[in-house]
Structures are given as C-alpha cells and as structure tokens.
Amino acid sequence: MNKLWVRMQHQGPARDKERREKERGELRDLVGKNLHVLSQLEGVDLDMYRDTVLPRVLEQIVNCRDEIAQYYLIDCIIQVFPDEYHLQTLDVLLGACPQLQPSVDIMTVLSRLMERLSNYAALNAEVLPYFLQVEAFSKLNNAIGKVIESQEDMPILSAVTLYSSLLKFTLHVHPDRLDYADQVLGSCVKQLSGKGKINDTRATKEIVSLLSAPLEKYNDVVTALKLTNYPLVVEYLDNETKRIMATVIIRSIMKNNTLITTAEKVEALLELIKGLINDLDEPQGLEVDENDFEEEQNSVARLVHMLYNDDTEEMFKIISILKKHFLTGGPKRLKFTIPPLVVSTLKLIRRLPVEGDNPFGKEASVTATKIFQFLNQIIEALPNVPSPDLAFRLYLQCAEAANKCDEEPIAYEFFTQAYILYEEEISDSKAQVTALQLIIGTLQRMHVFGVENRDTLTHKATGYSAKLLKKPDQCRAVYACSHLFWLEDHETIQDGDRVLLCLKRALKIANSAQQIASSGQGSAGSVTLFIEILNKYLYFYEKGIPQITVESVESLIQLIKNEESMPSDPYAESLFASTLQFMEFQKQKGGAIGDRYEEIKV
Incomplete structure (x- = not known):
C-alpha cells in the first residue's frame, strides 16, 4: 500500500494531478488505519513488535525515500503503538531517524515522541527507574545530535x-x-x-x-x-x-x-538580567516606550528586596555587587534602582550587632561608618541624573539612620549635603515648601547633635523658612520651626524663648499677609494663619512653657474674633470653632491641663 501510495504521485498525465492527490489522501488514511489495526492485534506483543513489526515497518519507511510518506508513517508509529513499546525499542526507532530524507520534518517527529514519553512518565511514576535503566536520555540526546549532523542545512x-x-x-x-x-x-x-x-x-x-x-x-x-x-x-x-x-x-x-542569599548567586543573577539594568550597549537613538521602561525598572527595584542574607558581611557583599551593576546602568535607571538599594542598606545598618560601648563591634569588618560612606557614594550619583529631590530625601533618611547609630559627624555631613541640594538644585516654590517640611520634621527627631551643630542646622532651617516665596508658606514654615526648640524627652532642647520668637515671627508674617490680602494683591484666607498659630500657642501652653502666657493666648483669640473676613471664609470659621471646642473639652476633662485651660477666658 505504501509503495502504491508513493508511486501514484509520479504516474499519469499532469491534468489528472488533482484527482490523484485526492486518491492519495484516501490511500494515506488507509495505510494509517492498517498500522492502527496492527497495533491492536492480540498477537502483537512487545516481543513481536521489537523483533518483527518495527524492523519491517521501518525498512519500508526508509526505503520508500518519499518525504511525505516517511513523515506520516513514522508519526503513525509513534501515535498508535503503546508508550511502553517505544521505551523498550527506543534505540531502534531513533536509529532510523538519520536515514530519513533531509527534508522530512524530523523536528516535529522527535518532539512528539519525547512529549509522549514525558506524559507516560508523569502518569506512571513506577516506570521512572526504567527510563534510567534503558538510558532514554542518552539515546535521545545522541539521536538528536546525529540528526542535526546528518542535516547540515537544518x-x-x-x-x-x-x-x-x-x-x-x-x-x-x-x-x-x-x-x-x-x-x-x-x-x-x-x-x-x-x-x-x-x-x-x-x-x-x-x-x-x-x-x-x-x-x-x-x-x-x-x-x-x-x-x-x-x-x-x-x-x-x-x-x-x-x-x-x-x-x-x-x-x-x-x-x-x-530569596537569593549569596553574593555569588546575586552576581550570576545580575548577569542574567543585565538587559534590564545596563544600557551601555544599546544603539544610539533607540526609542523605548516610557511605560514599558518604568515597569521594567520597577520590577528591578522590587527584586532588590529579594536579595538577602542574615549574615551582615555577606549582605554587605550583596549590596556592593548591586552598587557595581546599578551605577553602570545609565542615568535614566538610577532614579529607580538607587532608592531600593539605599533602603536595603539602611536595613543592614539596623541589623549590625551591639557589643558594649561600641554598638558595631571592634573587630567587625562591616561597620556603620563603612556603610554610611557606601551610602554617600551611591546617593552622590543622583543629582547628576538629574534627581536632586530624590537625593535630598535619601540624604535626610541617611541622617536619621546615623542619628539612631549615634554617629554625629556622619549625620551632620548628610544634613549638610541635603542643605546644599536645597540651596543649589531645588528652585520651584512648591518643591521648596515640601523640602523644608522634610528638613524640619527630620531635624526635630534628631538627638545626636551637640549644641553647636544643632544651632547651625536650626538656624539654617529658620533662615530658609523666612525666604520662601509666598507669605503663607513663610508663616507656616516659621511656626513649624518652633518645634525644633522644644522636645519633651530632651531637657537640653527646651528653649522657650526661641519657641516664642518663632511664633511671634509667624504672627508678624501673618499680619503682613493680611495687609497684602486687604489691598487686593494677595489671596484671601490670611485669618486661617492666625488660627493655625493659635493652635501652636495652645500646644506649647499645654506643655507648660513659661514664655507662652495666658495673656498672649487670650489676645490672639481676641484678634481672630475681630477679623472682618471670618464670615466670608467658611474654612476659617469652621477651624476656629473646632479650636474653641477643643479648649472647652480640655476644661471639662479636668486635671492639670484642664486647670490651665480654665485660666483662659474666651
């Protein structure tokens, strides 16, 4: 049947080719059905298949030298006979593959055979040892090598x-x-x-x-x-x-x-994904979709937190490898990759061991000083990206970490770097307001500074506040600075005179803002500033600061009540009502604070 099937394509006139192809298709199906029936016969057991059926069928397939017939028939054998038979006769079946015509799609044939054997192993775990016994992998590997070798133009x-x-x-x-x-x-x-x-x-x-x-x-x-x-x-x-x-x-x-836990594995991983972290070999002018780029870099940023080791020395090696790769990644990537690296490094600082007076151990090869120097080198790359606002925030975070480690010179250096960026790089008025809030908030939490260093930093902060572009921003920044001079849990940072000075300056700026608003040159709502300052007065009055007297609170309340713009400003009216309600609540609560509020006559 197979010989007839092959011969039919070469016989007869060309005008009958279509009819012959149809007949060949029918005959092909008949050949396939005969192989299927053969596989179902009771007498065709493994021995007969191995000794008689498979060799004779393969002989017909190889000798016919027709690519269509060879592909179809070898595929039929794989599909119709049991997987167990294929496993037992693997070397015979594979031995025929290199003898097929070069144009036969042997790739698909072998892929289907391996797929069938894989499924057979998955469904019958007990046969797995036999795969090793018959050396299935070696036979398949050798067969593929021979097929590729026999087809030079594959x-x-x-x-x-x-x-x-x-x-x-x-x-x-x-x-x-x-x-x-x-x-x-x-x-x-x-x-x-x-x-x-x-x-x-x-x-x-x-x-x-x-x-x-x-x-x-x-x-x-x-x-x-x-x-x-x-x-x-x-x-x-x-x-x-x-x-x-x-x-x-x-x-x-x-x-x-x-979790990737060793420096060696991290190095290998970064080599694998360098397509995302390095652009030095990219063609010039290559356009990259910004959304795709951001998504890719965010995935790299998340990856940083999966690189972790409990041992501080090994962890420092890991972040050093990250630094080496990230700093060669091109300026566009740094704003995505540097922040998670800084965060991971700050986490490492918190894990350093505590030993006696020296919290980082005299013999430790990884010290806080060494890590802070490492952080400074990383962040220094950001202003050139340019991402000065990001570098500014990271410097403040590092300063706070140095504060927790009682490293005053390092904390002061980080603050100095943040101040330099504020003065030289942050020029937008809104960005300045946000940056100044961060400076004041961070400085308020610092306890490591001595008198001289703290005075220098607070003086700078109050100076920046007075130079903001808009009067309301100036006022809010100046009264926020009052918190820098009074910390409850630090007796050395309790200066009531300077607290009062800040609040008076804020009042003066609020008055100036009110006059500008009255002349029609500024925005309405300056009365809100007086109410906000009143709340600051009440905060420090509760703390018992002698310089914040009952008289000063009462006069400020009276000033606000006399404001003509109050009825036209619903927000200010609501804010003032809430403040008075709070004062009344404190009176009713009683105690030492309630007694203090009883002294205020509203």
Whole structure:
C-alpha cells in the first residue's frame, strides 16, 4: 500500500494531478488505519513488535525515500503503538531517524515522541527507574545530535526546538538530574556557536521557551543559576529578547518569593538580567516606550528586596555587587534602582550587632561608618541624573539612620549635603515648601547633635523658612520651626524663648499677609494663619512653657474674633470653632491641663 501510495504521485498525465492527490489522501488514511489495526492485534506483543513489526515497518519507511510518506508513517508509529513499546525499542526507532530524507520534518517527529514519553512518565511514576535503566536520555540526546549532523542545512529553529523538547523531557523524567539539563543547554550552545545574535523571531521564541522551562519546573531561580550553560544560551538573544527573558526571571522570583542569599548567586543573577539594568550597549537613538521602561525598572527595584542574607558581611557583599551593576546602568535607571538599594542598606545598618560601648563591634569588618560612606557614594550619583529631590530625601533618611547609630559627624555631613541640594538644585516654590517640611520634621527627631551643630542646622532651617516665596508658606514654615526648640524627652532642647520668637515671627508674617490680602494683591484666607498659630500657642501652653502666657493666648483669640473676613471664609470659621471646642473639652476633662485651660477666658 505504501509503495502504491508513493508511486501514484509520479504516474499519469499532469491534468489528472488533482484527482490523484485526492486518491492519495484516501490511500494515506488507509495505510494509517492498517498500522492502527496492527497495533491492536492480540498477537502483537512487545516481543513481536521489537523483533518483527518495527524492523519491517521501518525498512519500508526508509526505503520508500518519499518525504511525505516517511513523515506520516513514522508519526503513525509513534501515535498508535503503546508508550511502553517505544521505551523498550527506543534505540531502534531513533536509529532510523538519520536515514530519513533531509527534508522530512524530523523536528516535529522527535518532539512528539519525547512529549509522549514525558506524559507516560508523569502518569506512571513506577516506570521512572526504567527510563534510567534503558538510558532514554542518552539515546535521545545522541539521536538528536546525529540528526542535526546528518542535516547540515537544518534551520537553527529546528535544532533549538529539538533541544527545547529534550530539556522538557529531561525535566519531567529526571528532575533531580541537573547535569542532564545542563548537558542539553550545552549542546544547544554548540549549535548556536558562531551564529551571532539570533534574529529569527520563531527561533528566538523557542530559545525563550527553552530558558523558561527550568524556571517553570523548579519554581526556583536559584536552581537555574546552578546550570552553568544557562547564561551562555542567554548571550545569543538580542537585546530586546534579553529584556523579555530578564522580566520572566524576575517574575519567577517574585511569584515564588525566592530569596537569593549569596553574593555569588546575586552576581550570576545580575548577569542574567543585565538587559534590564545596563544600557551601555544599546544603539544610539533607540526609542523605548516610557511605560514599558518604568515597569521594567520597577520590577528591578522590587527584586532588590529579594536579595538577602542574615549574615551582615555577606549582605554587605550583596549590596556592593548591586552598587557595581546599578551605577553602570545609565542615568535614566538610577532614579529607580538607587532608592531600593539605599533602603536595603539602611536595613543592614539596623541589623549590625551591639557589643558594649561600641554598638558595631571592634573587630567587625562591616561597620556603620563603612556603610554610611557606601551610602554617600551611591546617593552622590543622583543629582547628576538629574534627581536632586530624590537625593535630598535619601540624604535626610541617611541622617536619621546615623542619628539612631549615634554617629554625629556622619549625620551632620548628610544634613549638610541635603542643605546644599536645597540651596543649589531645588528652585520651584512648591518643591521648596515640601523640602523644608522634610528638613524640619527630620531635624526635630534628631538627638545626636551637640549644641553647636544643632544651632547651625536650626538656624539654617529658620533662615530658609523666612525666604520662601509666598507669605503663607513663610508663616507656616516659621511656626513649624518652633518645634525644633522644644522636645519633651530632651531637657537640653527646651528653649522657650526661641519657641516664642518663632511664633511671634509667624504672627508678624501673618499680619503682613493680611495687609497684602486687604489691598487686593494677595489671596484671601490670611485669618486661617492666625488660627493655625493659635493652635501652636495652645500646644506649647499645654506643655507648660513659661514664655507662652495666658495673656498672649487670650489676645490672639481676641484678634481672630475681630477679623472682618471670618464670615466670608467658611474654612476659617469652621477651624476656629473646632479650636474653641477643643479648649472647652480640655476644661471639662479636668486635671492639670484642664486647670490651665480654665485660666483662659474666651
């Protein structure tokens, strides 16, 4: 039947070709059905199949020398006979593959065979030892090598697809044999060698599928990092595909909460995902979608928090490796990658061991001073991005960390750097207001400074407040500075005179703002400033600061009541009513504070 089927395509006039093709199709189905019936016969057991059926059928297939017939029949054998038979006769079946015509799609045939055997192993765990016994992996690997060798012009897509199928087979049947998986990747590298970057879209997708298989199987990037040939395959991808592959790797880490715990593995991981963290080899003028770029860099930022080790020295090695890679990533990336690196480093500082008077241990190779120097080097790169506002915030965070470590010179240096950025780089009025709020809030929490350093920093902060562009912003910043001179839990930072001076300055600025508003040159709502200042007076009055007297509170309340603009400003009216309600509540509550409020006559 097969010989007839093959012969029919070459016989008869050309005008009857369509009719002959139809008849050939019917005959092909009949040949396939006969093979199917043969597989169902009771007498065709494993012995008969191995000794008689398979050799005779393969002989017919090889000898017919017709690519269509060979592909169809070899596929029929794989589909109709039991998986157990294929496993027992693997070397015979594979031995016929290199003898087929070069144009036969042997890639699909072998891929289907490996897929069937993988499913067979998945459904019958008891046969797994037998796969090792018959050396299924070695036979398949050798067969693929011979097929590729016999077809010198085999497309790279076909070769990669074969190794991709073999890797999936290996991961299913021998998941514990990483050496097998690495061997497959090594064979793939040999096929790619000398080909340069792979530009074929389908071949590229198949390489991504090949590289994704270990990640999907083990759900653990750390296992993939043990495969020495894994990064060698990645190198053959173009830059765009490297970025896609890097994203796949990061998603796998985040999905499975995989911690990368050693500097060596972190180095290997960063080499794998360098398509996302390094742009030095990108062509000039290459347009990148901004949304995609931000999403990629945010994923890198999240990855930083998955690189962790309890040992402080090993953790410092990890963040040092991150610094090395991130600082070569180009200016656009730094604003995404530097902040998580700083945060991770600050976490490390909090974990440093405490020993006696020296909280970081005299013999420790990783000290707070060393880490703070490291932080300063990282943040110094940001103003050049330019991201001065980000660098400014990070300097203040580092200053606060140095405060907790009782490192006064370091904390002062970080504050100095923040002040320099404020003066030289932050020029927008709204940004200045926000920055000044951060300065005041951070400085208020600092206890490490001596009298001289603290006076210098607070003097600067109050000076910045008075120079803000808008009067309301000036007023609010100046009365906020009052908190810098009175901290309840620090007797050395309790200066009532300077608190009162700040509040009086705020009142003076509020008066000036009111006059501007009255002349029609400014915005309404200056009465709100008086109410806000009143609340500050009440706060310090509760604290018992002698300089904040009953008379000063009462006169301010009377000033607000006399304001003509109050009825036209619902917010100010509501705010003042809430303040008076609070005062009444404190009186009713009684106690020492209630007694103080009883003295105020509203």
